[in-house]
Amino acid sequence: MFFILFALREEKHGYGIMQDVEKITSGRIKLGAGTVYQSLSKLESDGLIQPTQEIERKKQYQITKIGEKILSEEIDRIRELFRITEDFK
Amino acid sequence: MSHTRTEWFSTFRYVVPADFENWMEKLAADGWNVDKIGQWSSIRMVFRKTEPKQYRYIFDIHTSTKRDYLETYRQFDWEFVGQMASCFIWRKEYTTVRPESFTDLESVEKRNRNVMNAVLVSFILFVVITIVMIAAALLSSSRMSSEETLQMILFIAFAGLFSTYLGWVVWKIFRNRER
Structure with a gap:
């Protein structure tokens, strides 16, 4: 969910999200169609993303204001975790 | 062939x-x-x-x-x-890497939960039908002919067996929900 929300800071369709997530994780995470569809449905019903337009039958999504707030909080949480564990070997 | x-x-x-x-x-x-x-x-x-x-x-x-x-x-x-x-x-x-549609445990479980819930609805329905039929048979047994009694027993047996099968399906999907 985090990576999908992160990818949707810019408008994208399902396959575009998968490509973006694969790129930013250096190929470590490759999302499948079922996972992407489930996640988009959940994020949309929670009001964190919204459909923007449809290009060649491909529905485009983008993060909402609430989604940006949640994403920002999650980034702060990850930064804190990183700070706490930085010196841990 | x-x-x-x-x-x-x-x-x-x-x-x-x-x-x-x-x-x-x-x-x-x-x-x-x-x-x-x-x-x-x-x-x-x-x-x-x-x-x-x-x-x-x-x-x-x-x-x-x-x-x-x-x-x-x-x-x-x-x-x-x-x-x-x-x-x-x-x-x-595919040739080498087997493709997946559900690529994390959460979405695999969600898919399986959706299947399980669909079966669960039928299971509950059949259990209710079985119980209602048993109650109806007990309440009206004195008024039923032997042919009607036999039909009722067969219907209850079928509903009971199918309920058991559906219950087994729900259990089996639940046991395998992570794959």
Whole structure:
């Protein structure tokens, strides 16, 4: 969910999200169609993303204001975790 | 040698989605493939003899799909094989890495939970029917003829057996919810 929300800071369709997530994780995470569809449905019903337009039958999504707030909080949480564990070997 | 092969009640035999997928994949590897899956394929499915294929099959369920459901799968190069009620069957040919549609545990569990819940509704319905029929039989047993009693017993036995089967399906999917 985090990576999908992160990818949707810019408008994208399902396959575009998968490509973006694969790129930013250096190929470590490759999302499948079922996972992407489930996640988009959940994020949309929670009001964190919204459909923007449809290009060649491909529905485009983008993060909402609430989604940006949640994403920002999650980034702060990850930064804190990183700070706490930085010196841990 | 016959060029077709008929399988009966496949979704009733392979009740765990992953088992159904693996069964279809094994048949494809043996050169048995379906051209199209339709509403009645859960009862009767006809396979045609082809060259052995390495297909990854996906069993997905959605009671109400949004318009972009099919399109999302197609964007990922999945071939829509067909639909049985709210069950969608997809496949993709592969050579080395076996493709996945549900790529994290959360979405695998969600798919399995959706299948389990659909069966659970039928299970509850049949249990209620069985209980109601038993109660009705007990209350009106003195007024029923021997023929009516026999019919009632047969109906209760069928409803009871089917309830037990559905309960077993729910249990089996629950036990295998992580794959």
